[in-house]
Amino acid sequence: MIFRIFRKELLDTLRDRRTLMTMLVIPTLIFPIVLNVFVEISKSFEEDEQQKELKVGVFGTNSQHLKQQLQQLPKSLGKKMVLIYSDSLKLDKDVKAQNIDLGLYHHYTTDQKTLVLDWQFDATEIGRPERAEAFNAAIEAIEQQKRLKALGIQIQEIEPVKANYNNCASDEKMIGKMAGGFLPYIFIAFGFIGCMYPAIDLFTGEKERGTIETLLTTPVARWKILIGKMLVVVSSGMLAASCSLIGLFISIEYLDLGAEKEIMEVIHGMLNLPFILSLLALLFPMVIFFAGVMIPIAIYAKSFKEAQSIITPLNIVMVLPAMIGFFPGIELNLNTAFIPVINVVLATKELIAGTLSFGYFLSVFSVMLLIAGLAVLLSYRQFGKEQNILS
Amino acid sequence: MITVQHLSKTFELTKQQRKELQTQAKTANAVKNISFECQPGRVFSLLGPNGAGKTTTLRMLATLVKPSSGQIQIQGIDALAHPEEARKHIGFLTGSTGLYARLTPIELIDYYADLYGVTAVNREKRKAELFELLNMHDFLNQRIGKLSTGMKQKVSICRTMIHDPEVVIFDEPTSGLDVITAENIIKLIRSCKDQGKTVIFSSHIMSEVDLLCDDLAIIHKGELKYQGTMDEFKAQMQTKNLTEEFIRIVQTQNLAQ
Structure with a gap:
């Protein structure tokens, strides 16, 4: 029953x-x-981001050199238009107004040995911090190579320890x-x-x-x-x-x-x-x-x-x-x-x-x-x- | 046959109900110590104003509600000790009976036939008889939700009668129905009586009572105020007709209390 x-x-x-x-x-x-919509939206955002030309404003004493370095970066890091600013306040204002996507302020430390790069961006805009980090890493690698070459040192010589972290979890x-x-x-x-x-x-x-x-x-x-x-x-x-x-x-x-x-x-x-x-x-x-x-x-x-x-x-x-x-x-x-x-x-x-x-x-x-x-x-x-x- | 002895029902009142009834009492006596007997082949009518205890009494007979005290026998079966056994002999129909709107009449009737344990052979025979009698063939395979009130009432009747019960309980069966649809119910009650079934029904409509009733009882505030045959009742009437006499009895009781 x-x-x-x-x-x-x-x-x-x-x-x-x-x-x-x-x-x-x-x-x-x-x-x-939901997943289809999510994936499609994510993909289109990523594609847009990669194809988008970022405006990079550069301010500092060595701007011309940095502009050249940025322009010579591989295309895989995304398109960019580099503009040199003579007024830091104007660059600050343009970054905040989103007329400029990345602001790059630079100066040397007092011993003139280290180039300090200050990146400014609106982190709520997708991909800005990642692009800044990628540009920075590329510039740092170029500068490091130059310095090592001038000193006649191989990169392996300054790497006494190399760590590998292995995850044993399946x-x-x-x-x-x-x-x-x-x-x-x-x-x-x-x-x-x-x-x-x-x-x-x-x-x-x-x-x-x-x-x-x-x-x-x-x-x-x-x-x-x-x-x-x-x-x-x-x-x-x-x-x-x-x-x-x-x-x-x-x-x-x-x-x-x-x-x-x-x-x-x-x-x-x-x-x-x-x-x-x-x-x-x-x-x-x-x-x-x-x-x-x-x-x-x-x-x-x-x-x-x-x-x-x-x-x-x-x-x-x-x-x-x-x-x-x-x-x-x-x-x-x-x-x-x-x-x-x-x-x-x-x-x-x-x-x-x-x-x-x-x-x-x-x-x-x-x-x-x-x-x-x-x-x-x-x-x-x-x-x-x-x-x-x-x- | 139905035998009722010293039947009482006390309900516990919720806070909301106490508020509505403006009482401090925690319980209410819906039915107080009533006894009566309904004979096969006769129609027993239970009359009373709203809230008199008619529905509670009929629900106790149908084993839907458990009495607080008393005895009920349906076809000789102790309905309190063996409610499921007693239900096999009962057909129950109310004016507010609902039906499963998403089923077809044939699906619904088959479902109830299974629940009542009607054998396949008897079911087909019974279905054929009832469909013919109620002229249901045209809408047997339509969803019940799309049927007219009259058609739905026919399905309800068919559901009530599919297991050929010896005892049929009608609780205000024509309430809210139009004259033509109500006529089907009247015919059903007559047919039950002719077949020797025990019929008990409650109604507000005195013309129906006059037309169908053999025995009657008047219930008021849970107590039986009159019980006897229709002929006896008519013989001792102090007013011109049934309606006036019913009102007179109820009003006399109100005044006495």
């Missing part, structure tokens, strides 16, 4: 355009669209620890949103439409009705979260995100069956927990609007812990493994990094299952209250 109720509620839910949008369409399309671990917080954030957010409309529609909506009364007069135990409906809410949450992950993977697979080839290979390597199954195993009790929290509210609320106004802020409360995943240094340990939602976020990070032990996986899964069970119990108690289900 539970399956019969599930089947009917699923059919009813799949015919609701609003639920379909939040359950399937938005989660699947959001990443391909690429998987690096991605997991640095960017792994993003993945649980996505499925928590979409898992929650996916549950929201079916929960409201199947409980508050049924009260509002006046169909709950007739359903409860059938010879089906209330707990079976609750479980049948709850399964649809959980399925919707799982579907929405899975769709968002599919959308993300489609983006990685088919969009040129500008990531390095090695990183893309690592990401492809991660997408194996055990990884996906483990991810779904972590997601499943959490979505039951979400459903178990939302359903009592949906049962209590007298109207769709009231349910929505309570559940929407709850979204922030539930999804905020997912942000923990973005902070480096917070690890899955004996304490964090017992904090609901946060434990799933941290376990997912470890899963991506390939460092999640079976013991921790089991602990997180058990804690979430227990919490989910309590949430279901809460739903059952609320569903049993006459004043909640009958108007």
Whole structure:
């Protein structure tokens, strides 16, 4: 009988355009669209920046020489137009007014041995600090070469020590620890949103439409009705979260995100069956927990609007812990493994990094299952209250 | 057959309800110690003004609401001890019954047939009978949300009767319906009576009561103020018609309290 109720509620839910949008369409399309737009905008900014001719204003006693040096810099450092200023205040004013992109003030130290270059720019303009640093490094390299040549010294002679820093962490671990917080954030957010409309529609909506009364007069135990409906809410949450992950993977697979080839290979390597199954195993009790929290509210609320106004802020409360995943240094340990939602976020990070032990996986899964069970119990108690289900 | 003995229902009042009712009491007695019996093949009418306790009583009979005390027997089954068993014998229809707008009538009827455990053979037979009787063939595959009020009411009737219940409960079934749609309900009640089913219904419309009723009870502020057959009631009337007599009884009770 539970399956019969599930089947009917699923059919009813799949015919609701609003639920379909939040359950399937938005989660699947959001990443391909957002990432595509983001990549295209970034690319066009970068191209514009590279093609843009920067105006460099030079002030100081040796301006003519610096102008020549700047003009002789390789084209790969970007186009530039060098203007010599005789008034430092005028250059300052022009940089601030953005008539000049980079202001270069220079002077020698009192011992006349070091040329000091002061760069002035508006750092809110994309690429200005990077271009200034690149020009500066190129000029410094030219001057250093000249001086070493004059002294007859090879560059190796003034480099007594050369350090190499080697990262022993695997690429998987690096991605997991640095960017792994993003993945649980996505499925928590979409898992929650996916549950929201079916929960409201199947409980508050049924009260509002006046169909709950007739359903409860059938010879089906209330707990079976609750479980049948709850399964649809959980399925919707799982579907929405899975769709968002599919959308993300489609983006990685088919969009040129500008990531390095090695990183893309690592990401492809991660997408194996055990990884996906483990991810779904972590997601499943959490979505039951979400459903178990939302359903009592949906049962209590007298109207769709009231349910929505309570559940929407709850979204922030539930999804905020997912942000923990973005902070480096917070690890899955004996304490964090017992904090609901946060434990799933941290376990997912470890899963991506390939460092999640079976013991921790089991602990997180058990804690979430227990919490989910309590949430279901809460739903059952609320569903049993006459004043909640009958108007 | 329905047997009700010493049935009472006390609701806990929320702060909001206490404020609205201007009372300090934490509970309200919706139904107080009522007893009656509804016989097969007869129509029992429960009359009373708004807030008298009619809907609460009918909801208790339908096992939607648990009584605070008392006994209910539906077709000899203790409805409090075995509510799910009792529900198999009940058809419940109210004027405000909603339907699943995104399903078609056929999907909805099949769903309820499954919930009532109607066997495949019986279901097809029953569906054919009801669709024919209610002339539903033209809109069976349309979404319910797109149907007219009259068509929806036919679907509601079909849903109520799909499992061929022995006991049918109608809570203000014609409330808010136009004359033609209400006529379908009247026909249904008559047909239930003719088939020997036990029918209990509440209504505000005295012409309907006069037309259909065999037995009646008047409930006021949760207590039964009159119970008897329609013939007995008419015989002892002190006014010209049913409506006036009903008003007189209620007003007398108000004055007495």
